[in-house]
Amino acid sequence: MHFFARLMTVFIVAVGFCDASSARSPRTQNAPSAPSEQQIRERVNAGTVGLAGGLLEGAPIRFATEISRVVNESNQVHVLSIVTRGPTENVNDLLYLKGVDLAIINTDSLEEYKAQVPQIQQRIVSIINLFPSDLHIFVRPEIRSLADLAGKKVNFNSQGTAAAYSGPLIFSRLGVAVDKMFIPHPVAMEQLRRGEISAVVFITSKPVDAFVKGKWDDGFKFLPVEFGPKFSDYYVASSLESSDYPNLIAKGERIATIAVPTILASYNWRPETPRYRRVERFVEEFFSRVDKLKSPGFDPKWKDVDLKTAAPGIERFRAAQNWIDRTNPAKHSESSR
Secondary structure, three states: OHHHHHHHHHHHHHHHHHHHHHHHOHHHHHOOOOOOHHHHHHHHHHOEEEEEEEOOOOHHHHHHHHHHHHHHHHOOOEEEEEEOOOHHHHHHHHHHOOOOOEEEEEHHHHHHHOOOOOOHHHHEEEEEEEEEEEEEEEEOOOOOOHHHHOOOEEEOOOOOOHHHHHHHHHHHHHOOOOEEEOOOHHHHHHHHHHOOOOEEEEEEOOOOHHHHOOOOOOOOEEOOOOOOHHHOOOOEEEEEEOOOOOOOOOOOOEEEEEEEEEEEEEEOOOOOOHHHHHHHHHHHHHHHHHHHHHOOOOOHHHHHOOOOOOOOOOOEOHHHHHHHHHOOHHHHHHHOO
């Protein structure tokens, strides 16, 4: 009996202590529990997008890294920049590789997939047109026209580069059959000097250091390529000028060429899907911070990027177009008249 009385006393005191503690520390009583490991995993993955960049030595991976640097500051989206085998392979990654939501590609990369994926231009869409990669066909003095290159050795750089893919495709459209080589350009340039090959083909943004800083004998030159209907599906008109290469192009002279747009692309997810919402959230964060990429410390080519510029041969991702329409009232009002 005495034991039972003591037990009841201890119980009453304990209950009173707990009530008093609760009264003194309401925050402790109502404090949210720490998220579980599963909740953390789901939150991290819901905000992460994989961006297929390119080869370590190329411009695309540099652009991908700078996009990640700016977007990741928001703490709303986590961009993972991925080193890949180049813009052409990036199309394959965007179509089939798990974890890849975005990719930097060249517009004409879609050409290779037309037979394999007939609806390729409906399955991949553009987010932003990044920069043009200009065609440079640099030849020896004895070569005077594109026709002179027929059957001659022409280097298109290492496999996986833009020149290695786009170069042969462009020459095929030009109707000029050449002896194609795929060796690193620094090696090929020396062979060009010695007369072992007739031309090198660069497809990259201008100016190219090899032509700006290199010393070339009289007669070495760029061949013109005129833009026309045969290039209107994926390419844009461009030119090489004396301001680009003062040692190779006379002052005031302009050499016509074409350029391959390099774009940031996405898979064309249906709007109601989680993957669409993930890319949509990326677009909101990226577009609202794109002006920061035009400041010192980033690639100078960002200064020429215009969100409104469309890419030839490919539709715009719906969320990207919605953002542009929403932030460009003048265009929206014109279209509604």
